Amino acid sequence: MAYDYQAVHALEGTIGAIAERRANHLAVHRATAMAMVLASPGRVPEAVGILVANGDFEVRFSGPGEWLVLSEVHAPETLAAELGVRLGDAAFVIDQSHGRVALTLSGPDAARILANGVAVDLHADSFPVGRAANVLCHHISVNLARTGAQSFDLVAMRSFAEALVGDIKIMARSHDLSVDFATR
Amino acid sequence: MASLISCPHCGMRPKEEFMIRGDAAPVRPSAMASDEAWHDYVHLRNNPRGRVREHWQHVAGCRRWLLVERDNLTHAVFSVADAAAEGGQ
Numbered sequence: 351m352a353y354d355y356q357a358v359h360a361l362e363g364t365i366g367a368i369a370e371r372r373a374n375h376l377a378v379h380r381a382t383a384m385a386m387v388l389a390s391p392g393r394v395p396e397a398v399g400i401l402v403a404n405g406d407f408e409v410r411f412s413g414p415g416e417w418l419v420l421s422e423v424h425a426p427e428t429l430a431a432e433l434g435v436r437l438g439d440a441a442f443v444i445d446q447s448h449g450r451v452a453l454t455l456s457g458p459d460a461a462r463i464l465a466n467g468v469a470v471d472l473h474a475d476s477f478p479v480g481r482a483a484n485v486l487c488h489h490i491s492v493n494l495a496r497t498g499a500q501s502f503d504l505v506a507m508r509s510f511a512e513a514l515v516g517d518i519k520i521m522a523r524s525h526d527l528s529v530d531f532a533t534r
Numbered sequence: 535m536a537s538l539i540s541c542p543h544c545g546m547r548p549k550e551e552f553m554i555r556g557d558a559a560p561v562r563p564s565a566m567a568s569d570e571a572w573h574d575y576v577h578l579r580n581n582p583r584g585r586v587r588e589h590w591q592h593v594a595g596c597r598r599w600l601l602v603e604r605d606n607l608t609h610a611v612f613s614v615a616d617a618a619a620e621g622g623q
Contacts (some may be wrong), residue, residue, distance in 0.1 A: 416596075
């Protein structure tokens with residue numbers, strides 16, 4: 351059965367149309383394929399092996415035996431089904447593509463901006479590229495991942511997206527920050 | 535100064551990320567235990583000063599239940615372990 355849902359981004363109408371891109375930039379992704387994967391009891395190594403078998407998935411730590419999986423290869427509509435087929439009964443998969451919003455904060459002050467709201471040491475030695483963690487950003491729970499020396503990905507629940515962007519603007523008040531939808 | 539809890543899965547985190555359920559000592563009685571046993575379990579708590587064992591949940595992190603042993607006077611934290619690893623006590 352086909353339903354004609356209206357897909358409106360959680361931040362539609364609240365951001366966008368910036369005059370210029372500044373040194374630090376918060377890019378809001380319009381559609382990101384995301385899913386939560388929880389390994390079945392005792393089957394963590396098997397689930398990890400399947401998830402990292404090819405480069406299709408970006409696996410971010412969420413908890414023991416639990417990951418936030420993103421994909422550039424698969425569409426939001428098909429990622430969960432694809433994971434379900436590959437993982438079988440080794441893990442439970444829940445689609446989050448429209449349940450969460452992904453943001454990318456990049457720029458020379460990215461770590462300093464985040465340090466105003468996140469109580470985790472973001473120095474490259476203790477939070478290197480590829481590391482991910484569920485952290486509290488002010489009062490909002492986000493999955494924070496370092497994707498580069500000067501760039502971080504934040505994934506938050508959809509309904510918190512507007513408050514999170516507001517918080518990040520306040521955190522970046524003494525830095526040069528622009529906010530817009532990502533173009534790709 | 536915020537209390538810092540060393541989560542076995544996430545590392546050092548501020549106490550604001552956690553939810554505290556309370557004393558880990560009471561053991562749930564069987565379903566058919568006496569009313570007195572259930573009354574004790576549900577309502578009666580010791581209120582010790584010093585070293586206590588508590589159930590904490592890392593709600594803003596890994597969401598796992600933890601057993602935190604700490605001093606409620608000095609806020610010194612002695613040990614933090616995953617509650618499942620401790621046999622679900």
